[in-house]
Amino acid sequence: MAYTTTVGKILLKHYSPAATHAFLDSKELDKKNIGAFFANLAEKHPEEYMKTVSDLTRLGFESATRLGSTVRLGDLAPPDFKDEEFKKLHAEIAGIQAKKLTKVKQNDEIITALNKFSGDIDKRLVEHGVKEGKTLAKVVRAGARGSPSQYRQTIFSPVAVNDNKGSVLTDFVIDRSFAEGLTLPQYLAHTFGARQASAATKLAVADAGYLGKQLARAGMTMKVEMHDCGTDSGIAIKVEDKDYLGTYLAKAVDKYNHNNEVTSSMLADLKTKGVADIIVRSPITCQASHDSHPGAVCQLCAGRREKGLPEIGSFLGVVAGTTLAEPLSQGMLNSKHSGGSARTATSFGGFKYVNQLFNIPDSFVHEAPLANHDGVIEEVRPAPQGGNYVVVKHVNGKTEEHYVHPDLNVFIKPGTAVEAGDVLSDGIPNPAKIVKHKGIGEGRVYFANAVKNTFENSQLGGINKRNFDIISKGIITHVKITNPKGLGDHLPDTIVNYHSLEKAYTPRHDSRKVRVDQAKGLYLEIPALHYTIGTKLTSHMMDNLKKHGVSYVTVHDDSPGFEPEMQRLLDVPAHEHDWMHALYSTNLERRLVKAVNTGASSSIAGPSPIPGLAYAVGFGKKSEEVEQTEEALSFE
Numbered sequence: 001m002a003y004t005t006t007v008g009k010i011l012l013k014h015y016s017p018a019a020t021h022a023f024l025d026s027k028e029l030d031k032k033n034i035g036a037f038f039a040n041l042a043e044k045h046p047e048e049y050m051k052t053v054s055d056l057t058r059l060g061f062e063s064a065t066r067l068g069s070t071v072r073l074g075d076l077a078p079p080d081f082k083d084e085e086f087k088k089l090h091a092e093i094a095g096i097q098a099k100k101l102t103k104v105k106q107n108d109e110i111i112t113a114l115n116k117f118s119g120d121i122d123k124r125l126v127e128h129g130v131k132e133g134k135t136l137a138k139v140v141r142a143g144a145r146g147s148p149s150q151y152r153q154t155i156f157s158p159v160a161v162n163d164n165k166g167s168v169l170t171d172f173v174i175d176r177s178f179a180e181g182l183t184l185p186q187y188l189a190h191t192f193g194a195r196q197a198s199a200a201t202k203l204a205v206a207d208a209g210y211l212g213k214q215l216a217r218a219g220m221t222m223k224v225e226m227h228d229c230g231t232d233s234g235i236a237i238k239v240e241d242k243d244y245l246g247t248y249l250a251k252a253v254d255k256y257n258h259n260n261e262v263t264s265s266m267l268a269d270l271k272t273k274g275v276a277d278i279i280v281r282s283p284i285t286c287q288a289s290h291d292s293h294p295g296a297v298c299q300l301c302a303g304r305r306e307k308g309l310p311e312i313g314s315f316l317g318v319v320a321g322t323t324l325a326e327p328l329s330q331g332m333l334n335s336k337h338s339g340g341s342a343r344t345a346t347s348f349g350g351f352k353y354v355n356q357l358f359n360i361p362d363s364f365v366h367e368a369p370l371a372n373h374d375g376v377i378e379e380v381r382p383a384p385q386g387g388n389y390v391v392v393k394h395v396n397g398k399t400e401e402h403y404v405h406p407d408l409n410v411f412i413k414p415g416t417a418v419e420a421g422d423v424l425s426d427g428i429p430n431p432a433k434i435v436k437h438k439g440i441g442e443g444r445v446y447f448a449n450a451v452k453n454t455f456e457n458s459q460l461g462g463i464n465k466r467n468f469d470i471i472s473k474g475i476i477t478h479v480k481i482t483n484p485k486g487l488g489d490h491l492p493d494t495i496v497n498y499h500s501l502e503k504a505y506t507p508r509h510d511s512r513k514v515r516v517d518q519a520k521g522l523y524l525e526i527p528a529l530h531y532t533i534g535t536k537l538t539s540h541m542m543d544n545l546k547k548h549g550v551s552y553v554t555v556h557d558d559s560p561g562f563e564p565e566m567q568r569l570l571d572v573p574a575h576e577h578d579w580m581h582a583l584y585s586t587n588l589e590r591r592l593v594k595a596v597n598t599g600a601s602s603s604i605a606g607p608s609p610i611p612g613l614a615y616a617v618g619f620g621k622k623s624e625e626v627e628q629t630e631e632a633l634s635f636e
């Protein structure tokens with residue numbers, strides 16, 4: 001059968017292994033499919049990968065020079081349906097204004113209408129441009145440059161713009177495109193957001209660089225120390241989630257066994273069989289720390305990457321930290337491009353939101369309130385200052401009011417039962433509070449998802465989820481000692497790494513093994529799935545345990561002698577056992593004095609590379625060599 005091809009495809013096929021030709025022929029090669037092509041190439045033909053990549057890079061340089069393709073003036077003409085669409089939008093806004101709502105409610109409805117309008121146009125415009133043969137539309141659709149929303153602003157219109165505080169200017173709709181040129185009032189309205197974004201960009205690049213440094217520091221002791229820790233714990237992932245290709249199954253599912261590698265064909269097969277999610281091994285649930293230091297991870301829990309399993313001795317946390325830091329500073333530049341035009345009211349992106357998840361400031365912007373105790377929603381009523389109050393009646397009869405910011409929607413209805421830690425509105429739950437209510441394990445899973453979502457809302461998508469998992473283990477890993485009895489050599493109120501406690505923890509003598517359905521409100525004594533020791537089980541957790549084949553858990557009526565406490569990213573290194581590592585943080589003088597007072601030690605053979613750097617040995621060296629140096633340097 002005859003089929004159509006393009007010169008580009010013929011050239012591509014010339015430099016690619018024959019086995020990939022069917023894929024190249026059958027697909028439109030946009031950013032997504034090119035990604036799939038390279039992933040497939042790396043997985044199935046690793047020996048040809050290097051050559052193909054360098055051949056294609058050269059081909060790219062040559063073609064770009066010879067082709068000389070460009071954007072024509074005609075590419076910038078607005079589509080024929082533009083006036084008609086704006087007529088409809090203006091009519092809709094007039095309809096909302098005629099309803100004589102309160103100012104807040106009216107603004108909400110107009111913002112919703114504007115966002116829907118922009119979103120619909122985004123979807124339609126690129127396809128329309130491609131049909132008309134516009135190069136610019138093709139570039140956007142291929143994912144090579146520019147987003148649909150930037151394309152819309154260029155040839156259609158920015159529609160809505162923000163003021164200098166980031167709120168949408170609802171009484172000012174812009175109906176001309178950048179290509180047509182804005183009118184003077186439109187231009188001036190656009191400058192508020194644009195100027196604010198431009199200043200914020202300058203400041204944010206520095207901030208992003210600093211956050212990147214903090215990330216690498218916090219993950220510094222997360223190191224691959226062994227091949228297999230032998231755990232059958234893991235985290236639940238959706239079978240559609242391609243980020244987990246190369247991980248290993250923590251629990252057998254269908255015909256696949258524990259430790260089978262997750263492959264595309266396995267996921268596709270499970271999907272056709274109606275399996276929705278599976279449990280895979282992850283650094284979050286790795287137990288290598290039982291044989292090593294608290295930051296230790298095994299190769300199988302880390303999973304395969306492009307280059308195979310990470311080598312023993314590799315600094316997993318530093319790699320993940322750098323992976324997140326690089327697009328962060330790049331992304332802050334991106335925010336300038338979308339600056340000035342309004343974003344959806346309920347998606348929170350940008351540096352401020354990323355940073356606050358890591359450094360949990362006291363005033364957490366757009367924080368979603370959480371129920372502090374189990375209870376029932378008694379009432380949701382509007383607050384006189386705007387926003388709402390959600391009133392929770394606790395099981396003990398007391399009531400508690402939670403204020404919800406006007407930007408956030410309340411979805412929960414009176415009469416709904418809530419458990420401690422449940423989210424009461426739209427917005428971003430404070431990870432430190434989630435950790436406090438739901439424990440280290442659940443806190444890590446929430447944190448990894450929340451940070452990934454915030455990255456995506458900041459146009460920093462496409463980072464593999466597993467990097468967020470690694471970072472979440474590095475950051476959410478501290479507990480506060482409340483009752484040191486039976487926990488070893490700790491004073492009350494000290495902050496300790498959870499994994500060093502878990503390693504030595506034995507279930508208390510009056511703990512008991514019960515069916516999962518009878519464990520509500522009890523505290524875990526032995527970790528199960530990703531839930532850690534001391535997690536107070538909620539009905540949601542119980543359902544999740546049962547769903548993944550856990551029928552019995554070992555629990556206790558009281559919390560263990562410690563409670564989870566998330567530390568700010570900035571402070572994570574300070575809680576490391578090694579005093580020299582702790583100096584790699586803030587308040588150096590105070591930390592040094594404390595180290596002297598407590599007789600703290602430091603080891604170049606330990607998990608931290610800092611003492612090795614201080615002695616100019618150790619980083620990346622073989623461990624025997626390090627041990628010899630350590631001996632030579634030790635003095636009694």
Ligand SMILES: [Zn+2]
Nearest residue numbers: 229286298301
């Ligand atoms: Zn492991």
